[in-house]
Amino acid sequence: MPSEDGAAAPPSSLTPKVYDCGESAVLVEFDVGYSKSISLAILQISQRLHGSHLEGYVESIPAASSLTISYDPLVLSRESLVAAIESACAMPPGTSAGGRLWTIPCVYGGASGPDLGDVAREAGVSEAEAAVLHASQTYVVSMLGFLPGFAYLVELPERLRLPRRATPRPRVPAGSIAIASGMTAIYPLESPGGWHLIGWTPVPMWDVSRQEEPLFAPGDRVRFEAVDAQQAEALRARVAEGWVPAPEAAV
Amino acid sequence: MRPALTILDPGFAATIQDRGRVGWQRFGVPVSGALDPEALAAANILVGNAPGSATIEAMGAGLRLRVDAESATLALAGCAAPFRIEGAGAVLSASPLRGVTVHRGDVLRFPPPKNGAVYYIAAAGGFDIPPVLGSRSTYARASLGGIEGRTLRVGDAIPLLRKAAPVAPTLLLDASFEAPKSIRVMRGPNADYFTERAFEALAGAPYTVSPASDRMGLRFKGEALDRLNSGEIPSQGTTAGALQVPPDGQPILLLADRQTTGGYPRIATVIGADIAAAGRLAPGMAVRFIEVGREEALAALKARAEWLAALPSRLRAAPQDALTSERLLGENLIGGVTAGEM
Numbered sequence: 273m274p275s276e277d278g279a280a281a282p283p284s285s286l287t288p289k290v291y292d293c294g295e296s297a298v299l300v301e302f303d304v305g306y307s308k309s310i311s312l313a314i315l316q317i318s319q320r321l322h323g324s325h326l327e328g329y330v331e332s333i334p335a336a337s338s339l340t341i342s343y344d345p346l347v348l349s350r351e352s353l354v355a356a357i358e359s360a361c362a363m364p365p366g367t368s369a370g371g372r373l374w375t376i377p378c379v380y381g382g383a384s385g386p387d388l389g390d391v392a393r394e395a396g397v398s399e400a401e402a403a404v405l406h407a408s409q410t411y412v413v414s415m416l417g418f419l420p421g422f423a424y425l426v427e428l429p430e431r432l433r434l435p436r437r438a439t440p441r442p443r444v445p446a447g448s449i450a451i452a453s454g455m456t457a458i459y460p461l462e463s464p465g466g467w468h469l470i471g472w473t474p475v476p477m478w479d480v481s482r483q484e485e486p487l488f489a490p491g492d493r494v495r496f497e498a499v500d501a502q503q504a505e506a507l508r509a510r511v512a513e514g515w516v517p518a519p520e521a522a523v
Numbered sequence: 524m525r526p527a528l529t530i531l532d533p534g535f536a537a538t539i540q541d542r543g544r545v546g547w548q549r550f551g552v553p554v555s556g557a558l559d560p561e562a563l564a565a566a567n568i569l570v571g572n573a574p575g576s577a578t579i580e581a582m583g584a585g586l587r588l589r590v591d592a593e594s595a596t597l598a599l600a601g602c603a604a605p606f607r608i609e610g611a612g613a614v615l616s617a618s619p620l621r622g623v624t625v626h627r628g629d630v631l632r633f634p635p636p637k638n639g640a641v642y643y644i645a646a647a648g649g650f651d652i653p654p655v656l657g658s659r660s661t662y663a664r665a666s667l668g669g670i671e672g673r674t675l676r677v678g679d680a681i682p683l684l685r686k687a688a689p690v691a692p693t694l695l696l697d698a699s700f701e702a703p704k705s706i707r708v709m710r711g712p713n714a715d716y717f718t719e720r721a722f723e724a725l726a727g728a729p730y731t732v733s734p735a736s737d738r739m740g741l742r743f744k745g746e747a748l749d750r751l752n753s754g755e756i757p758s759q760g761t762t763a764g765a766l767q768v769p770p771d772g773q774p775i776l777l778l779a780d781r782q783t784t785g786g787y788p789r790i791a792t793v794i795g796a797d798i799a800a801a802g803r804l805a806p807g808m809a810v811r812f813i814e815v816g817r818e819e820a821l822a823a824l825k826a827r828a829e830w831l832a833a834l835p836s837r838l839r840a841a842p843q844d845a846l847t848s849e850r851l852l853g854e855n856l857i858g859g860v861t862a863g864e865m
Contacts, residue, residue: 333760340760417784
């Protein structure tokens with residue numbers, strides 16, 4: 273079994289099961305359930321395929337325990353693709369799969385996080401304690417999906433884990449920091465949403481007119497730092513001038 | 524003023540679409556692009572554009588445009604009926620699948636789609652719209668691409684790259700684009716979440732497209748597809764043509780604006796050769812699902828790719844007398860009883 277220390281799994285433990293999604297895509301599943309190390313190993317395989325310049329490979333979507341790969345079967349045979357996947361699985365794990373460390377300022381509670389009170393009540397703690405709990409963890413980007421630049425950050429402290437809201441909100445503001453089940457996330461743009469809103473950040477997740485890629489890549493690590501409304505307002509002014517936070521280098 | 528096509532009425536729904544935003548799904552960006560990429564290619568090659576260039580994708584009735592350029596060559600392809608050109612002194616009827624030169628002030632009135640859901644309007648030289656992440660396609664949910672990232676509105680001026688129609692022969696294309704009566708599927712990646720009875724149901728009576736469908740997916744109504752268990756699967760990457768089944772058992776066919784990941788199990792996948800055809804299905808239409816194997820899917824994809832690659836060789840110069848007779852027809856129309864419909 274893979275270890276839980278965040279290192280990629282030993283190659284021998286990764287035996288992919290490959291399912292067809294039509295003739296032009298495959299779902300590669302690692303039948304071991306979710307773990308942080310499997311998730312990182314999947315990201316590594318995805319990155320290796322991206323970097324392989326394999327003719328006929330189109331793109332891949334990493335998820336928590338699977339990888340979906342689309343390809344042109346008139347150029348790349350299924351057999352060759354599966355061989356490439358297997359050899360990517362067999363390669364020794366690299367030093368990191370992205371792994372930049374981001375510190376995201378967050379205004380907790382109040383109008384910025386209207387559900388923090390409910391979350392704290394469910395957890396049996398004060399709002400301030402709930403915020404400290406959320407900010408105490410270093411999260412890992414397990415995948416992006418739902419919206420452009422929407423990163424699923426695992427693993428939320430146990431005490432904060434709640435099911436989604438019974439009724440989704442029709443409009444969640446961009447920059448909202450939210451939690452649901454074992455995850456936390458930052459809404460990159462305004463959208464409907466069913467997660468609990470506990471805070472807000474002025475940091476843009478992906479301004480496509482300025483940023484070639486979203487702020488977070490799969491495999492990155494993210495920390496939250498509580499700031500007050502004035503500090504957030506000052507940051508918002510800098511964001512308007514084009515500021516984006518710089519990550520700490522890969523570890 | 525910049526040369527443009529101006530929206531007088533967007534009709535039911537119209538967006539700018541090209542071949543889509545490929546390569547960004549790992550960052551959560553849907554591919555988007557034309558629901559019917561074959562009709563997209565046909566409209567474009569008729570006006571001398573690259574087959575994947577940006578076009579206006581229109582759904583439903585009511586689209587009306589005005590030509591705000593010296594002239595322009597346009598072509599209509601897809602599930603399209605002849606459209607009307609209300610110009611100075613004449614009302615013309617122009618067929619789909621041929622280049623048509625229009626002039627400043629002409630008002631183009633498009634009828635509802637025929638035999639399907641969508642059609643495409645290409646302009647020679649293309650539209651002057653900046654690409655976002657490599658594509659001009661509109662993804663309205665995240666305000667990406669097209670005109671301000673949204674569906675077209677009254678008053679939008681869609682800028683043209685050419686200020687006048689090119690001097691080139693007018694072309695005709697012999698092809699047809701109709702919604703299918705059946706589409707072929709392969710067994711899906713989560714097939715083991717379903718009962719054998721579900722596969723029998725899927726291959727049995729036709730499923731009807733519900734009005735709740737959109738560019739993200741076609742919602743079907745028909746016999747419920749039973750699952751072996753009701754549990755969610757962990758979120759997985761989605762693919763074009765995936766037939767996913769929510770707990771109510773009514774399948775949803777994922778189209779161009781599908782989210783990149785999802786947690787409903789997928790019983791089947793529409794084969795690549797039939798995805799463009801599936802994109803033509805309109806609410807109320809019934810379709811049968813036919814299960815095929817991978818070899819058949821691959822052979823069909825190869826045949827479809829060859830058909831598409833050969834489309835340019837099927838272009839013919841439009842006969843001049845056809846144009847004349849259309850003009851005469853138009854003049855008759857304006858003087859006759861049908862003028863009252865205008």
